[in-house]
Amino acid sequence: MRVNNIKREFNKGLWEVNPLMRQLLGMCSTLAITTTVMNAIFMGLGVMFVLICSAFFVSLIRKIVPQEVRIAVYAVIIATFVTIVDIFFKAKFPLVSKALGPYVPLIIVNCIILGRCEGFSSRNSILVSVLDGLGMGLGYSWVILVLAILREILGSGKLLGISILPNSYNPLIVMVLPAGAFLILGLLLAIMNSIDIKRKG
Amino acid sequence: MIKNIKIVAVLTFTCLLCAFLLSLVNILARDETEKNQRREIEEAIFNLSPLTKRIEKFILDNDNVYRLLDQDNKLVGYGFIAQGNGYQGTIKILVVANQSLDELEGIEIIESSETPGLGGRIKEGLFKDQFKKLKVQPQIECIKDGTKKANQIQSITSATISSKAVVNIVNQKIKEIRDNINNESK
Numbered sequence: 001m002r003v004n005n006i007k008r009e010f011n012k013g014l015w016e017v018n019p020l021m022r023q024l025l026g027m028c029s030t031l032a033i034t035t036t037v038m039n040a041i042f043m044g045l046g047v048m049f050v051l052i053c054s055a056f057f058v059s060l061i062r063k064i065v066p067q068e069v070r071i072a073v074y075a076v077i078i079a080t081f082v083t084i085v086d087i088f089f090k091a092k093f094p095l096v097s098k099a100l101g102p103y104v105p106l107i108i109v110n111c112i113i114l115g116r117c118e119g120f121s122s123r124n125s126i127l128v129s130v131l132d133g134l135g136m137g138l139g140y141s142w143v144i145l146v147l148a149i150l151r152e153i154l155g156s157g158k159l160l161g162i163s164i165l166p167n168s169y170n171p172l173i174v175m176v177l178p179a180g181a182f183l184i185l186g187l188l189l190a191i192m193n194s195i196d197i198k199r200k201g
Numbered sequence: 202m203i204k205n206i207k208i209v210a211v212l213t214f215t216c217l218l219c220a221f222l223l224s225l226v227n228i229l230a231r232d233e234t235e236k237n238q239r240r241e242i243e244e245a246i247f248n249l250s251p252l253t254k255r256i257e258k259f260i261l262d263n264d265n266v267y268r269l270l271d272q273d274n275k276l277v278g279y280g281f282i283a284q285g286n287g288y289q290g291t292i293k294i295l296v297v298a299n300q301s302l303d304e305l306e307g308i309e310i311i312e313s314s315e316t317p318g319l320g321g322r323i324k325e326g327l328f329k330d331q332f333k334k335l336k337v338q339p340q341i342e343c344i345k346d347g348t349k350k351a352n353q354i355q356s357i358t359s360a361t362i363s364s365k366a367v368v369n370i371v372n373q374k375i376k377e378i379r380d381n382i383n384n385e386s387k
Contacts, residue, residue, distance in 0.1 A: 061211075061215075064211060065211055066204065066207055066208045066211060068208055069208050069211065069212055072212060073211065073212065073215050076215050076216055076219050077215065077219065079219075080219035080222055080223055083223055083226075084222070084223065084226045087226050087227055087230045087234070088226070088230065090230070090234050090237070091230035091233035091234045091237070092233065094237040094241070102314070102317070
């Protein structure tokens with residue numbers, strides 16, 4: 001029972017209540033940075049790190065934080081880890097950091113993270129909260145990765161910066177523009193919904 | 202009353218802990234970040250001034266100034282960082298100028314936080330490239346339309362403040378550097 005429960009808390013972020021496809025949270029960064037796969041990988045890692053760390057700390061201090069200031073405390077914790085990610089990227093991966101631009105610091109206001117802190121970690125034990133964060137982080141990552149792979153291939157004929165389509169392929173410029181992100185996201189949502197409908201029979 | 206004290210205590214403690222963590226990470230990463238920035242600046246200089254083969258850094262009145270030398274070690278220009286307020290925050294610009302500091306080789310925006318899509322476009326070629334071979338004497342001017350003179354650039358539509366900020370920052374710094382270099386050679 002307990003093991004099943006733990007498994008469920010981890011799994012739910014991947015599909016059932018996927019932060020992007022089911023809760024439709026954090027759309028801004030998702031649409032903006034999925035033009036290249038490299039960006040998506042680093043964004044996914046960054047968000048996952050912040051989700052896990054903030055879930056751990058919010059859960060750790062959930063019993064001593066007064067109700068009145070909980071959001072402020074969460075915001076400070078989230079901002080700290082996001083800034084750590086930002087500094088780390090700047091030091092170790094300057095090119096990625098440049099490409100992601102303001103979207104790394106903007107993870108601070110990503111509602112997925114505040115949503116998980118307020119809605120889950122502040123009420124659950126540390127282990128379950130961290131698993132929830134990991135699951136949500138992976139759920140976020142796979143969706144932006146799929147978006148980025150499709151957009152990079154269709155929009156520039158490349159994958160991870162390497163040309164994979166023949167030169168005769170005429171890139172669909174719309175795919176690297178915001179409109180392309182909406183199109184792919186809509187299609188993905190439709191696919192996921194139809195899978196769910198089939199499953200339920 | 203006790204409740205209030207608890208609120209203040211928790212907030213203070215969280216902030217202290219977070220500030221400590223952040224400064225720790227910052228110290229650990231500082232060397233690396235500075236190295237990256239230096240590399241970025243040097244690459245930008247080589248791009249803007251193709252004659253440059255070697256860069257020599259020296260300190261001039263608290264500023265880092267780069268002396269640009271060609272293959273015969275002859276001075277071909279100067280590079281320096283100009284910094285000032287934009288519309289939303291500090292704009293940091295690399296300025297590369299010729300050896301007499303009256304004409305720009307070009308500029309590169311190193312750091313800015315202008316509105317994306319509006320002032321943020323100061324980073325784009327269309328705006329930035331106007332500074333290539335631009336005359337700085339008597340000073341750079343920002344115009345909205347009409348024909349540009351040798352010392353004029355056209356501002357970005359709906360981002361006049363950002364455009365003007367870049368021009369003012371460059372104008373001010375280049376004058377400062379010019380005066381300092383003249384003083385030193387006297």
